[in-house]
Amino acid sequence: MTYHETVIIRAMNRSRFTVQQGQAVILAETADDRPLKEPLRDREGKIALSGLSLSELKQFMKSLGEPAFRADQIHSWIYAKWVKSFDEMTNLSADLRNKLNEVACLSALEIATLKVSRDGTRKYLFRLPDGKLVESVLMCFQDRDTLSACVSSQVGCAVGCTFCATGYLGFMRNLSAQEIVDQVLSIQRESGKRVANLVYMGQGEPLLNTEHVIDSIDTMIHSVGIGGRHITVSTSGIIPGIEQLRDENLPVTLALSLHAPDKQTREEVVPITRKYPIPELIKSLKQYVEKTKRRVTIEYVLLKDVTDSEEQARQLADLVRDLHCNINLIPYNPTFAEDGAALYDRPSRDAQVRFKRLAEGSGKTVTIRLERGTDIEAACGQLHNAYKE
Ligand code: SF4
Structure with a gap:
């Protein structure tokens, strides 16, 4: 079809x-x-x-x-x-x-708070009609004309990645397609700026809310006017969701948040690995590429002394060598436990570059993500619905 x-x-x-x-x-x-x-x-x-x-x-x-x-x-x-x-x-x-x-x-989303970073990044905390809260981020890059938005697909998240503030909220509910689309419209209304790139990388696991996410992508493409090539859906590795996205043949990019190449570390950092093991995940990505003819993105968070070893960089290179993909390294952005202690540490710049060089042994393009909005906790893994009256 x-x-x-x-x-x-x-x-x-x-x-x-x-x-x-x-x-x-x-x-x-x-x-x-x-x-x-x-x-x-x-x-x-x-x-x-x-x-x-x-x-x-x-x-x-x-x-x-x-x-x-x-x-x-x-x-x-x-x-x-x-x-x-x-x-x-x-x-x-x-x-x-x-x-x-x-x-x-016109809209059922209210802006509960808006924070603006030193780098221009805007973080929106939206209040939904049932009082629940979700966050979205608008990223502005000085070297680019276009703006990128990061939207949430669920309130909270059940996956529980150990480096992610949203994971600690637990799962509350799925967002409807309308609630997902209206995040982008609300951002455009408030900022007066057009969103040209979109990532489903905010709060929640998009492929545990596949029906509404797919409906929302339709509206993003046909009504909001964001090209499919400029939309990325990021998953922690939900194989049935990857298969559904593959069969829908939507013209979007799929990103896998791999975060560790070995079973033991990935099971610790991304607990859903116990249900969807790495070899089966890579197999499902290869099937996705074969059917859609589109390159996937491998996201990899660098946690000091947990996922940043030279051995893991080589394992990563071996794992994706036969996969049509790019690799995007994400140096850890601090999230904090209730006692205020950082959950992990960020590797030094030297360690990041060393890991990148070894991962390039895969023959893939490897980039280190330029983080935005860390001063307002708007970067990857930092969204946690903080709100004070
Ligand atoms: S990283 Fe994504 S999938 Fe993992 S807990 Fe956070 S929101 Fe959920």
């Missing part, structure tokens, strides 16, 4: 809307009798339009007795002009704007 065929089938399964007694509600069943996907609502129960696809907006406008072209207009206001209210949608009649204000809201 082609990517476009899967898009059409997914679109057919999306939820429908109607209006009863002045309240927008979803119909009981979809066309093919499958269970409905609940649209996002704000705390007053109004349906949020930000993050809906064009076909969902059309269904919603139909439920209000409005022609389909109104959905195109609203879609353009939300996705191209980043308006902050229905009142800014000046090509809609005043009556329609009033009606929208009664039954719908």
Whole structure:
């Protein structure tokens, strides 16, 4: 099945809307009798339009007795002009704007806090309608025109990687596709800047929320306007999720957070390894590459005296030699235990470079990630929903 065929089938399964007694509600069943996907609502129960696809907006406008072209207009206001209210949608009649204000809201995500780093990185803490919190990051690079955003796919995370602050929160719930897409829209509305690159590398394991992540990628590509080549989905190594992503044939990059090349260390650092061992993981990546013809990225966090030995660099090189991939080394960013002690140490710059040279023995391109926003705890592994009234 082609990517476009899967898009059409997914679109057919999306939820429908109607209006009863002045309240927008979803119909009981979809066309093919499958269970409905609940649209996002704000705390007053109004349906949020930000993050809906064009076909969902059309269904919603139909439920209000409005022609389909109104959905195109609203879609353009939300996705191209980043308006902050229905009142800014000046090509809609005043009556329609009033009606929208009664039954719908633009966004159900509130910015609880916003921190701006010395390097320009912006970290957003979003409050969801149920009061739960998630973080997203906007990274600005002086040498690049484009901006990159890092979005969350779950509230908390069940995987429990030992170097990651999110892992210590535990798992609370999956985010809906709309909640994922609206992180990007909210960032664009607040910053006034266009997100051109996107990584699913914030809080949560995207491939334990595959259905919503895949739906959100559709909307990112077709509505937000981010090219598939500029979207990366990062996983700790959930093999069924990798297989699903492979079969969807989405035009995105897959990144594996490997973090250790040997069984013992990886089981310690990324506990899900006990369920999905390294050899099977590499096999599933090779199958992914074979089917999609796309290069994967191997992410590797450098923890001093844990994952940064010369022996491990050689093991890493051997492990990925036959895999079509790049390697991205991530020097550890400090996260802290409750007593304030750093969980691990970051290797020296010399140790990072030494590891890189040995890993290049694989014949792959190896880079050391330029970290952004460490002073506001916005870098990889540092997201933990800190919030004070
Ligand atoms: S690194 Fe990713 S998968 Fe691991 S605990 Fe953190 S959020 Fe979860």
